[in-house]
Amino acid sequence: MIRVLIADDEPLIRAGIRMILTSADDIEVVAEAADGREAVEQARCHRVDVALLDIQMPRLDGLAALAELGRSAPGVRVLILTTFGERDNVLRALRQGGAGFLLKDSAPGELIGAVRAAAAGDAYLSPAATRHVVDSLATGKAGAADTRAAEARRRVAVLGERELEVLALLGEGLSNADAGRRLHMSEATVKTYVSRILAKLECDNRVQAALLARDAGLGR
Template sequence: MIRVLLADDEALIRAGIRFVLDVADDIEIVAEADNGAGAVELARKHLVDVALLDIRMPGVDGLAAAAEIRTVAPRTSVVMLTTFGEEEYVTRALRCGAAGFLLKDTPPDDLIRAVRVAAAGEPVLSPRVTRQLIDRHVNRDVSQADEARRRVAALTDRERDVLCLLREGCSNAEIAKALLMSEGTAKSHVSRILSVLGCTNRVQAAILAHDAGVLPPSSRS
């Protein structure tokens, strides 16, 4: 079973999401919170696989809660619940370790699929959306670029190839196909890359690749 924590200060939103997820026989909402502080405590207590957090909550908001959950429960994938018009939060959420975003009006089937994807450690963003979010909202400054390049330098050439595809939002299967390797090998490369770079998830690795200016093999001089 995929264990889910749901945090939103609107009871009606929580009820709607619970109604949708209850249809799936492999997903269970084990805890609910109406604020960020409660979400952090419940994530610590219940060891959930996926935390669905509203961005805007009273007191400790979803962004602060996401960062703390990634510290106290690093195996938990955090997905932010958002609405149109909240793009200014994207950069902060990605950098604090969020695995992706879901609009609150996401169709039921897509919501269920997204929870499963997050539980598997994949980003809850399509490749196109991943690239757009990173390119539009993650600003690179000199200090970030220098630090990112230093961390990326510890990777092998093959790992840099994999990192480049992570930046493009590719799944393990897509990485395997592009680099002519097995999906298991691609998964192993991704795990080592996250460890070497000190990233908690694939989206953070994609941001770091962006900061470092990592280019696809065909574009390197």
């Protein structure tokens, strides 16, 4: 059973997430919190496996709570609840060890899948937001962009033809299932390719790989 904490200062948001998660047989919501400080305390007290943290919370915001949990409860996997307008904070969260991010208006199945992925030790990056984040980061000064492009092409040169095709679709923000349909392969096979790509490129997560794809000129 996956033990989950929901932290958001809006009661209706917490109630909606709880209703969705408790519909899954393998997920149990063991604690809720209305601010970041309470979230840290509840996560430690209830032996939480996965914590869903809103970025904007009183007393201690989601990023500060993530950092505190990393120090005091490193076994807790943290998913950040976010909106498109908070993409810069999302990137900070990923750098601080967050297990991924999820849009607040995500479909119920995506929410459940994200919690399961985080509990299994995988990073979860909302497909709906990944391309938006990548696009915002891919822009920059011309000289810096040229340097990034040259470095990205050097790094992706270690990949095989099929791996490059999968990487290009990561750059488009596609999920494993969508990439599988595009390439006529199973979702499990795509997942294997993604793991191999991340290892070869020494990337920590899909967003880093997607940025490399865009810098290298792969995909659309």
